Amino acid sequence: MGEKRKIRVLIAKPGLNGHDRGAKVVARALMDAGMEVIYTGLRQTPEQIVETAVQEDVDVVGLSILSGAHPILVPEVTKLLKERGLDDVLVLVGGIIPEEDIPDLKKAGVAEVFGPGTPTHEIVEYIKRHVKRRRE
Amino acid sequence: MPQELVQNLIKGDKRVAAKLITLAEDRSPKINQIIKEINPYTGKAHIIGITGFAGVGKSCLVSQLIGEYRRRGKKVSVIAVDPNSPFTGGAILGDRIRMQSHTLDPKVFIRSMGTRGSLGGLAKATKDAIKILDAYGSDIIIVETAGVGQAEVDIIHHSHTTVVILMPGMGDEIQAIKAGITEIGDIYVINKADKEGAEETLMELREALKLSPKKREWIPPIVKTIAIKGVGIAELADKIDEHFKYLHESGEISERLRRITEAEIRDIIKEMIENKYNDKLDNPKIRKLIELTSNRELTPYDAALKILQRLCLEEVL
Numbered sequence: 001m002g003e004k005r006k007i008r009v010l011i012a013k014p015g016l017n018g019h020d021r022g023a024k025v026v027a028r029a030l031m032d033a034g035m036e037v038i039y040t041g042l043r044q045t046p047e048q049i050v051e052t053a054v055q056e057d058v059d060v061v062g063l064s065i066l067s068g069a070h071p072i073l074v075p076e077v078t079k080l081l082k083e084r085g086l087d088d089v090l091v092l093v094g095g096i097i098p099e100e101d102i103p104d105l106k107k108a109g110v111a112e113v114f115g116p117g118t119p120t121h122e123i124v125e126y127i128k129r130h131v132k133r134r135r136e
Numbered sequence: 137m138p139q140e141l142v143q144n145l146i147k148g149d150k151r152v153a154a155k156l157i158t159l160a161e162d163r164s165p166k167i168n169q170i171i172k173e174i175n176p177y178t179g180k181a182h183i184i185g186i187t188g189f190a191g192v193g194k195s196c197l198v199s200q201l202i203g204e205y206r207r208r209g210k211k212v213s214v215i216a217v218d219p220n221s222p223f224t225g226g227a228i229l230g231d232r233i234r235m236q237s238h239t240l241d242p243k244v245f246i247r248s249m250g251t252r253g254s255l256g257g258l259a260k261a262t263k264d265a266i267k268i269l270d271a272y273g274s275d276i277i278i279v280e281t282a283g284v285g286q287a288e289v290d291i292i293h294h295s296h297t298t299v300v301i302l303m304p305g306m307g308d309e310i311q312a313i314k315a316g317i318t319e320i321g322d323i324y325v326i327n328k329a330d331k332e333g334a335e336e337t338l339m340e341l342r343e344a345l346k347l348s349p350k351k352r353e354w355i356p357p358i359v360k361t362i363a364i365k366g367v368g369i370a371e372l373a374d375k376i377d378e379h380f381k382y383l384h385e386s387g388e389i390s391e392r393l394r395r396i397t398e399a400e401i402r403d404i405i406k407e408m409i410e411n412k413y414n415d416k417l418d419n420p421k422i423r424k425l426i427e428l429t430s431n432r433e434l435t436p437y438d439a440a441l442k443i444l445q446r447l448c449l450e451e452v453l
Contacts, residue, residue, distance in 0.1 A: 006225070006226075006252070008158075027228060028228070030226065031224065031226035031228050032224050032226060033224065034224050034226045036248075036250050037228050037229065038229045038232060038248050040233060041236060044236075048236065048239045051239050051240055052232070054150055054151050054154055055150060055154050055246055055247055056154065056248060057154040057155055057157065057158045084151065085151060
Protein backbone atom coordinates (compact mmCIF):
# COMPACT_ATOMS: atom_id res chain seq x y z
CA MET A 1 0.00 0.00 0.00
CA GLY A 2 1.06 3.64 -0.21
CA GLU A 3 -0.59 5.93 -2.67
CA LYS A 4 0.69 9.28 -3.75
CA ARG A 5 -0.26 11.68 -0.97
CA LYS A 6 -2.58 14.53 -1.67
CA ILE A 7 -2.02 18.04 -0.43
CA ARG A 8 -5.14 19.15 1.44
CA VAL A 9 -5.87 22.86 1.42
CA LEU A 10 -8.51 24.75 3.37
CA ILE A 11 -9.69 27.92 1.68
CA ALA A 12 -11.64 30.14 3.99
CA LYS A 13 -13.04 33.63 3.99
CA PRO A 14 -13.00 34.96 7.52
CA GLY A 15 -15.10 37.95 8.49
CA LEU A 16 -17.94 39.73 6.82
CA ASN A 17 -16.74 40.31 3.29
CA GLY A 18 -18.90 38.45 0.81
CA HIS A 19 -16.90 38.62 -2.42
CA ASP A 20 -15.44 35.22 -3.19
CA ARG A 21 -14.56 35.03 -6.85
CA GLY A 22 -10.82 35.20 -6.14
CA ALA A 23 -11.01 32.43 -3.60
CA LYS A 24 -12.91 30.25 -6.06
CA VAL A 25 -10.36 30.89 -8.82
CA VAL A 26 -7.53 29.81 -6.53
CA ALA A 27 -9.52 26.79 -5.36
CA ARG A 28 -9.98 25.70 -8.96
CA ALA A 29 -6.30 26.17 -9.77
CA LEU A 30 -5.25 24.08 -6.77
CA MET A 31 -7.68 21.35 -7.78
CA ASP A 32 -6.27 21.37 -11.31
CA ALA A 33 -2.84 20.94 -9.74
CA GLY A 34 -3.99 17.73 -8.05
CA MET A 35 -4.76 19.06 -4.58
CA GLU A 36 -7.84 18.44 -2.46
CA VAL A 37 -9.49 21.73 -1.61
CA ILE A 38 -11.89 22.12 1.26
CA TYR A 39 -13.80 25.29 0.57
CA THR A 40 -15.74 26.42 3.59
CA GLY A 41 -17.59 29.37 2.17
CA LEU A 42 -18.21 32.84 3.42
CA ARG A 43 -18.32 34.52 6.80
CA GLN A 44 -16.23 32.14 8.81
CA THR A 45 -15.02 33.00 12.29
CA PRO A 46 -11.41 32.22 13.21
CA GLU A 47 -12.73 29.51 15.54
CA GLN A 48 -14.69 27.84 12.74
CA ILE A 49 -11.71 28.01 10.39
CA VAL A 50 -9.34 26.40 12.88
CA GLU A 51 -11.85 23.74 13.93
CA THR A 52 -12.30 22.83 10.27
CA ALA A 53 -8.52 22.72 9.81
CA VAL A 54 -8.30 20.26 12.73
CA GLN A 55 -11.03 17.91 11.51
CA GLU A 56 -9.87 17.98 7.91
CA ASP A 57 -6.20 17.67 8.91
CA VAL A 58 -5.16 20.13 6.23
CA ASP A 59 -1.63 20.96 5.14
CA VAL A 60 -2.42 24.51 4.12
CA VAL A 61 -4.84 27.16 5.35
CA GLY A 62 -5.55 29.85 2.76
CA LEU A 63 -7.31 32.96 4.06
CA SER A 64 -9.00 35.24 1.57
CA ILE A 65 -9.70 38.70 2.95
CA LEU A 66 -10.91 41.72 1.04
CA SER A 67 -12.46 43.64 3.91
CA GLY A 68 -9.39 45.17 5.50
CA ALA A 69 -9.95 43.22 8.69
CA HIS A 70 -6.79 41.16 8.23
CA PRO A 71 -4.78 42.76 11.08
CA ILE A 72 -7.34 41.35 13.52
CA LEU A 73 -8.56 38.17 11.87
CA VAL A 74 -5.29 36.68 10.65
CA PRO A 75 -3.35 36.74 13.95
CA GLU A 76 -6.47 35.29 15.61
CA VAL A 77 -6.37 32.35 13.20
CA THR A 78 -2.64 31.74 13.57
CA LYS A 79 -2.92 31.98 17.35
CA LEU A 80 -5.71 29.39 17.46
CA LEU A 81 -3.84 27.10 15.06
CA LYS A 82 -0.87 27.15 17.39
CA GLU A 83 -3.07 26.49 20.44
CA ARG A 84 -4.55 23.41 18.76
CA GLY A 85 -1.07 22.12 17.91
CA LEU A 86 -1.29 22.83 14.18
CA ASP A 87 2.12 24.54 14.00
CA ASP A 88 3.17 22.76 10.84
CA VAL A 89 0.24 24.02 8.78
CA LEU A 90 1.24 26.45 6.04
CA VAL A 91 -0.78 29.68 6.39
CA LEU A 92 -1.22 31.79 3.28
CA VAL A 93 -3.18 34.99 2.84
CA GLY A 94 -4.77 36.42 -0.28
CA GLY A 95 -6.94 39.39 -1.12
CA ILE A 96 -6.44 43.10 -0.54
CA ILE A 97 -3.47 43.43 1.81
CA PRO A 98 -1.45 46.67 1.86
CA GLU A 99 2.35 46.12 1.47
CA GLU A 100 3.07 47.77 4.81
CA ASP A 101 0.91 45.21 6.65
CA ILE A 102 2.73 42.19 5.30
CA PRO A 103 5.66 42.12 7.79
CA ASP A 104 3.26 42.03 10.73
CA LEU A 105 1.30 39.20 9.15
CA LYS A 106 4.48 37.22 8.65
CA LYS A 107 5.46 37.85 12.23
CA ALA A 108 2.08 36.46 13.24
CA GLY A 109 2.89 33.24 11.42
CA VAL A 110 1.77 33.78 7.83
CA ALA A 111 4.19 32.17 5.37
CA GLU A 112 3.32 34.31 2.37
CA VAL A 113 0.82 36.85 1.11
CA PHE A 114 -0.47 36.69 -2.47
CA GLY A 115 -2.04 39.88 -3.77
CA PRO A 116 -4.69 40.19 -6.48
CA GLY A 117 -3.42 39.26 -9.90
CA THR A 118 -0.87 36.74 -8.61
CA PRO A 119 -0.63 34.05 -11.28
CA THR A 120 -2.20 30.95 -9.79
CA HIS A 121 0.74 28.75 -10.84
CA GLU A 122 2.91 30.80 -8.47
CA ILE A 123 0.63 29.86 -5.57
CA VAL A 124 0.64 26.21 -6.66
CA GLU A 125 4.43 26.12 -6.87
CA TYR A 126 4.84 27.87 -3.54
CA ILE A 127 2.63 25.33 -1.81
CA LYS A 128 4.36 22.36 -3.40
CA ARG A 129 7.75 23.71 -2.36
CA HIS A 130 6.87 24.65 1.20
CA VAL A 131 4.24 22.25 2.44
CA LYS A 132 5.60 20.23 5.34
CA ARG A 133 5.90 16.59 4.37
CA ARG A 134 3.94 15.15 7.21
CA ARG A 135 3.42 11.93 9.10
CA GLU A 136 5.43 8.73 9.15
CA MET B 137 1.24 3.06 17.50
CA PRO B 138 1.63 4.40 21.03
CA GLN B 139 -1.05 3.30 23.48
CA GLU B 140 -1.49 6.94 24.37
CA LEU B 141 -2.81 7.70 20.87
CA VAL B 142 -5.50 5.04 21.12
CA GLN B 143 -6.49 6.26 24.56
CA ASN B 144 -6.72 9.81 23.28
CA LEU B 145 -8.83 8.65 20.36
CA ILE B 146 -11.38 6.82 22.48
CA LYS B 147 -11.53 9.80 24.82
CA GLY B 148 -12.69 11.82 21.83
CA ASP B 149 -9.60 13.71 20.69
CA LYS B 150 -10.58 15.23 17.34
CA ARG B 151 -7.03 15.94 16.25
CA VAL B 152 -5.98 12.32 16.77
CA ALA B 153 -9.04 11.08 14.88
CA ALA B 154 -8.27 13.45 12.01
CA LYS B 155 -4.62 12.43 11.78
CA LEU B 156 -5.48 8.73 11.83
CA ILE B 157 -7.97 9.26 9.02
CA THR B 158 -5.22 10.95 7.03
CA LEU B 159 -2.95 7.93 7.51
CA ALA B 160 -5.77 5.77 6.17
CA GLU B 161 -6.27 8.11 3.20
CA ASP B 162 -2.56 7.99 2.41
CA ARG B 163 -2.86 4.16 2.51
CA SER B 164 -0.04 4.12 5.05
CA PRO B 165 1.54 0.73 5.79
CA LYS B 166 0.66 1.50 9.42
CA ILE B 167 -3.06 1.21 8.79
CA ASN B 168 -3.25 -2.48 9.71
CA GLN B 169 -1.63 -1.85 13.06
CA ILE B 170 -3.97 1.05 13.70
CA ILE B 171 -7.07 -1.03 12.96
CA LYS B 172 -5.74 -3.83 15.16
CA GLU B 173 -5.42 -1.48 18.10
CA ILE B 174 -8.74 0.27 17.69
CA ASN B 175 -10.76 -2.86 16.84
CA PRO B 176 -11.78 -3.58 20.45
CA TYR B 177 -13.34 -0.12 20.61
CA THR B 178 -15.44 -0.36 17.46
CA GLY B 179 -18.89 -1.85 16.86
CA LYS B 180 -21.03 0.65 18.72
CA ALA B 181 -21.94 3.21 16.08
CA HIS B 182 -24.96 3.09 13.79
CA ILE B 183 -23.61 3.60 10.27
CA ILE B 184 -25.97 5.39 7.94
CA GLY B 185 -25.28 5.69 4.21
CA ILE B 186 -26.81 8.61 2.35
CA THR B 187 -26.90 8.38 -1.41
CA GLY B 188 -28.68 9.98 -4.32
CA PHE B 189 -28.13 11.86 -7.56
CA ALA B 190 -26.31 15.16 -7.57
CA GLY B 191 -28.62 18.04 -6.74
CA VAL B 192 -31.24 16.21 -4.68
CA GLY B 193 -30.05 17.96 -1.52
CA LYS B 194 -27.95 15.31 0.21
CA SER B 195 -25.67 17.68 2.08
CA CYS B 196 -28.50 19.92 3.21
CA LEU B 197 -30.40 16.89 4.43
CA VAL B 198 -27.34 15.55 6.23
CA SER B 199 -26.91 18.88 7.97
CA GLN B 200 -30.51 18.73 9.18
CA LEU B 201 -30.04 15.14 10.33
CA ILE B 202 -26.97 16.16 12.32
CA GLY B 203 -29.12 18.75 14.10
CA GLU B 204 -31.89 16.25 14.77
CA TYR B 205 -29.55 13.64 16.20
CA ARG B 206 -27.82 16.26 18.30
CA ARG B 207 -31.21 17.23 19.75
CA ARG B 208 -31.57 13.55 20.65
CA GLY B 209 -28.27 13.72 22.52
CA LYS B 210 -26.21 11.71 20.06
CA LYS B 211 -22.57 12.18 19.12
CA VAL B 212 -22.50 12.45 15.33
CA SER B 213 -19.74 12.03 12.77
CA VAL B 214 -20.03 12.61 9.04
CA ILE B 215 -17.85 11.43 6.19
CA ALA B 216 -18.66 13.42 3.05
CA VAL B 217 -17.22 11.89 -0.11
CA ASP B 218 -16.68 13.80 -3.36
CA PRO B 219 -15.01 12.62 -6.55
CA ASN B 220 -11.40 13.38 -7.45
CA SER B 221 -10.82 14.44 -11.03
CA PRO B 222 -9.66 11.43 -13.04
CA PHE B 223 -7.35 13.76 -14.99
CA THR B 224 -5.72 16.00 -12.39
CA GLY B 225 -6.30 13.88 -9.30
CA GLY B 226 -7.53 16.97 -7.50
CA ALA B 227 -10.90 17.66 -5.91
CA ILE B 228 -13.10 20.38 -4.54
CA LEU B 229 -14.56 18.94 -1.35
CA GLY B 230 -17.51 21.23 -0.91
CA ASP B 231 -20.16 19.25 0.97
CA ARG B 232 -19.00 20.76 4.21
CA ILE B 233 -20.26 24.21 3.26
CA ARG B 234 -23.82 23.14 3.93
CA MET B 235 -22.95 21.76 7.35
CA GLN B 236 -21.08 24.75 8.70
CA SER B 237 -23.60 25.53 11.44
CA HIS B 238 -22.29 22.41 13.23
CA THR B 239 -18.55 23.13 13.01
CA LEU B 240 -18.15 24.32 16.59
CA ASP B 241 -20.37 21.65 18.16
CA PRO B 242 -17.95 19.51 20.21
CA LYS B 243 -20.07 16.43 19.58
CA VAL B 244 -19.96 16.74 15.79
CA PHE B 245 -17.05 15.64 13.60
CA ILE B 246 -17.12 16.24 9.86
CA ARG B 247 -14.51 14.93 7.43
CA SER B 248 -14.41 15.46 3.69
CA MET B 249 -12.84 12.69 1.62
CA GLY B 250 -12.00 12.40 -2.06
CA THR B 251 -12.71 9.13 -3.84
CA ARG B 252 -9.05 9.15 -5.01
CA GLY B 253 -9.70 6.97 -8.00
CA SER B 254 -12.21 4.53 -6.51
CA LEU B 255 -15.30 4.11 -8.60
CA GLY B 256 -18.04 2.94 -6.26
CA GLY B 257 -18.87 6.30 -4.70
CA LEU B 258 -16.58 5.85 -1.70
CA ALA B 259 -12.83 6.01 -1.07
CA LYS B 260 -10.67 3.00 -0.18
CA ALA B 261 -10.04 4.69 3.15
CA THR B 262 -13.73 5.19 3.95
CA LYS B 263 -14.05 1.83 5.68
CA ASP B 264 -11.03 2.68 7.85
CA ALA B 265 -12.33 6.16 8.62
CA ILE B 266 -15.62 4.61 9.76
CA LYS B 267 -13.77 2.41 12.23
CA ILE B 268 -11.68 5.30 13.49
CA LEU B 269 -14.78 7.42 14.06
CA ASP B 270 -16.50 4.46 15.71
CA ALA B 271 -13.63 4.07 18.19
CA TYR B 272 -13.63 7.86 18.62
CA GLY B 273 -17.04 7.46 20.21
CA SER B 274 -19.62 8.29 17.57
CA ASP B 275 -23.17 7.11 18.18
CA ILE B 276 -24.07 7.90 14.59
CA ILE B 277 -21.77 7.86 11.57
CA ILE B 278 -23.28 9.34 8.42
CA VAL B 279 -21.50 8.52 5.16
CA GLU B 280 -22.56 10.74 2.29
CA THR B 281 -21.53 9.25 -1.04
CA ALA B 282 -20.18 11.00 -4.09
CA GLY B 283 -23.39 10.48 -5.98
CA VAL B 284 -25.36 7.55 -7.30
CA GLY B 285 -25.59 5.89 -10.61
CA GLN B 286 -25.50 2.30 -11.68
CA ALA B 287 -21.94 1.91 -10.45
CA GLU B 288 -21.86 3.93 -7.25
CA VAL B 289 -23.40 1.45 -4.87
CA ASP B 290 -20.47 0.61 -2.60
CA ILE B 291 -22.36 2.31 0.21
CA ILE B 292 -24.59 -0.71 0.75
CA HIS B 293 -21.52 -2.72 1.75
CA HIS B 294 -20.35 -0.17 4.28
CA SER B 295 -23.47 0.87 6.14
CA HIS B 296 -26.15 -0.66 8.35
CA THR B 297 -28.88 1.55 6.93
CA THR B 298 -28.83 2.93 3.38
CA VAL B 299 -30.98 5.98 2.69
CA VAL B 300 -31.67 6.84 -0.95
CA ILE B 301 -32.70 10.39 -1.68
CA LEU B 302 -34.77 11.36 -4.68
CA MET B 303 -36.56 14.54 -5.68
CA PRO B 304 -39.58 15.34 -7.84
CA GLY B 305 -39.14 15.96 -11.55
CA MET B 306 -35.60 14.60 -11.79
CA GLY B 307 -36.03 14.36 -15.50
CA ASP B 308 -37.10 10.79 -15.72
CA GLU B 309 -38.14 9.01 -12.58
CA ILE B 310 -38.39 5.79 -14.50
CA GLN B 311 -34.71 6.03 -15.40
CA ALA B 312 -33.84 6.48 -11.76
CA ILE B 313 -35.83 3.42 -10.96
CA LYS B 314 -34.12 1.48 -13.70
CA ALA B 315 -30.75 2.45 -12.26
CA GLY B 316 -31.22 -0.18 -9.60
CA ILE B 317 -32.08 2.33 -6.95
CA THR B 318 -35.01 0.27 -5.79
CA GLU B 319 -32.65 -2.53 -4.83
CA ILE B 320 -30.32 -0.66 -2.54
CA GLY B 321 -32.38 1.45 -0.14
CA ASP B 322 -33.58 0.60 3.33
CA ILE B 323 -35.31 3.97 3.45
CA TYR B 324 -36.30 6.28 0.60
CA VAL B 325 -36.61 10.03 0.84
CA ILE B 326 -38.36 12.40 -1.53
CA ASN B 327 -36.67 15.69 -0.77
CA LYS B 328 -37.90 19.08 -2.06
CA ALA B 329 -41.34 17.56 -1.52
CA ASP B 330 -42.98 20.95 -1.98
CA LYS B 331 -42.03 20.92 -5.65
CA GLU B 332 -44.43 19.93 -8.38
CA GLY B 333 -44.62 16.22 -9.06
CA ALA B 334 -43.83 15.07 -5.54
CA GLU B 335 -46.93 12.90 -5.21
CA GLU B 336 -46.37 11.36 -8.64
CA THR B 337 -42.75 10.53 -7.79
CA LEU B 338 -43.86 8.96 -4.52
CA MET B 339 -46.46 6.78 -6.21
CA GLU B 340 -44.08 5.67 -8.99
CA LEU B 341 -41.46 4.81 -6.40
CA ARG B 342 -43.97 2.86 -4.32
CA GLU B 343 -44.99 0.85 -7.40
CA ALA B 344 -41.38 0.20 -8.37
CA LEU B 345 -40.58 -1.00 -4.85
CA LYS B 346 -43.52 -3.41 -4.99
CA LEU B 347 -42.21 -4.83 -8.26
CA SER B 348 -38.70 -5.33 -6.90
CA PRO B 349 -37.75 -9.02 -7.08
CA LYS B 350 -35.85 -8.77 -3.82
CA LYS B 351 -37.76 -10.48 -1.04
CA ARG B 352 -37.50 -8.58 2.15
CA GLU B 353 -39.07 -8.56 5.55
CA TRP B 354 -38.39 -4.87 5.99
CA ILE B 355 -40.57 -2.81 3.65
CA PRO B 356 -38.61 0.36 2.85
CA PRO B 357 -40.61 3.36 3.98
CA ILE B 358 -40.79 6.51 1.86
CA VAL B 359 -40.36 9.79 3.74
CA LYS B 360 -41.17 13.19 2.27
CA THR B 361 -38.85 15.99 3.33
CA ILE B 362 -38.15 19.61 2.63
CA ALA B 363 -34.61 19.64 3.97
CA ILE B 364 -34.08 23.34 3.55
CA LYS B 365 -37.04 24.00 5.86
CA GLY B 366 -36.38 21.12 8.24
CA VAL B 367 -39.63 19.41 7.29
CA GLY B 368 -39.77 15.63 7.65
CA ILE B 369 -36.39 15.33 9.34
CA ALA B 370 -37.64 14.03 12.66
CA GLU B 371 -39.71 11.43 10.82
CA LEU B 372 -36.64 10.38 8.83
CA ALA B 373 -34.56 10.00 11.99
CA ASP B 374 -37.35 7.92 13.51
CA LYS B 375 -37.40 5.60 10.49
CA ILE B 376 -33.61 5.28 10.57
CA ASP B 377 -33.75 4.33 14.24
CA GLU B 378 -36.59 1.89 13.54
CA HIS B 379 -34.49 0.19 10.89
CA PHE B 380 -31.55 -0.21 13.25
CA LYS B 381 -33.87 -1.66 15.87
CA TYR B 382 -35.33 -4.02 13.26
CA LEU B 383 -31.85 -5.23 12.26
CA HIS B 384 -31.10 -6.18 15.85
CA GLU B 385 -34.50 -7.64 16.73
CA SER B 386 -34.71 -9.74 13.56
CA GLY B 387 -31.11 -10.87 13.82
CA GLU B 388 -30.46 -9.54 10.32
CA ILE B 389 -27.62 -7.44 11.73
CA SER B 390 -25.24 -10.40 11.64
CA GLU B 391 -26.02 -10.98 7.98
CA ARG B 392 -25.36 -7.28 7.32
CA LEU B 393 -22.07 -7.40 9.19
CA ARG B 394 -21.00 -10.50 7.33
CA ARG B 395 -21.70 -8.76 3.99
CA ILE B 396 -19.82 -5.68 5.11
CA THR B 397 -16.81 -7.73 6.22
CA GLU B 398 -16.79 -9.81 3.02
CA ALA B 399 -16.74 -6.63 0.96
CA GLU B 400 -14.00 -5.09 3.09
CA ILE B 401 -11.72 -8.07 2.71
CA ARG B 402 -12.45 -8.29 -1.01
CA ASP B 403 -11.56 -4.61 -1.46
CA ILE B 404 -8.29 -5.04 0.44
CA ILE B 405 -7.31 -8.13 -1.54
CA LYS B 406 -7.96 -6.26 -4.78
CA GLU B 407 -5.94 -3.31 -3.56
CA MET B 408 -3.01 -5.49 -2.48
CA ILE B 409 -2.85 -7.40 -5.76
CA GLU B 410 -3.21 -4.27 -7.86
CA ASN B 411 -0.41 -2.57 -5.93
CA LYS B 412 1.88 -5.56 -6.30
CA TYR B 413 1.21 -5.77 -9.99
CA ASN B 414 1.81 -2.05 -10.49
CA ASP B 415 5.04 -2.22 -8.46
CA LYS B 416 6.35 -5.13 -10.48
CA LEU B 417 5.54 -3.91 -13.98
CA ASP B 418 9.24 -3.31 -14.64
CA ASN B 419 10.22 -6.83 -13.63
CA PRO B 420 11.79 -8.46 -16.73
CA LYS B 421 9.79 -11.70 -16.38
CA ILE B 422 6.54 -9.77 -16.14
CA ARG B 423 7.51 -7.53 -19.02
CA LYS B 424 8.18 -10.66 -21.07
CA LEU B 425 4.71 -12.00 -20.31
CA ILE B 426 3.16 -8.69 -21.30
CA GLU B 427 5.16 -8.66 -24.53
CA LEU B 428 4.07 -12.21 -25.37
CA THR B 429 0.46 -11.16 -24.78
CA SER B 430 0.81 -8.10 -27.04
CA ASN B 431 2.15 -10.39 -29.75
CA ARG B 432 -0.84 -12.65 -29.22
CA GLU B 433 1.31 -15.61 -28.22
CA LEU B 434 -0.43 -15.63 -24.88
CA THR B 435 -3.96 -14.65 -23.98
CA PRO B 436 -4.36 -11.96 -21.29
CA TYR B 437 -5.98 -14.63 -19.09
CA ASP B 438 -2.90 -16.90 -19.33
CA ALA B 439 -0.61 -13.97 -18.64
CA ALA B 440 -2.71 -12.88 -15.66
CA LEU B 441 -2.68 -16.36 -14.14
CA LYS B 442 1.09 -16.67 -14.52
CA ILE B 443 1.64 -13.21 -13.04
CA LEU B 444 -0.70 -13.92 -10.15
CA GLN B 445 1.15 -17.13 -9.35
CA ARG B 446 4.46 -15.26 -9.49
CA LEU B 447 3.19 -12.45 -7.23
CA CYS B 448 1.85 -14.88 -4.65
CA LEU B 449 5.02 -17.06 -4.73
CA GLU B 450 7.22 -14.06 -4.08
CA GLU B 451 5.25 -13.35 -0.95
CA VAL B 452 5.73 -16.89 0.32
CA LEU B 453 9.45 -16.92 -0.47
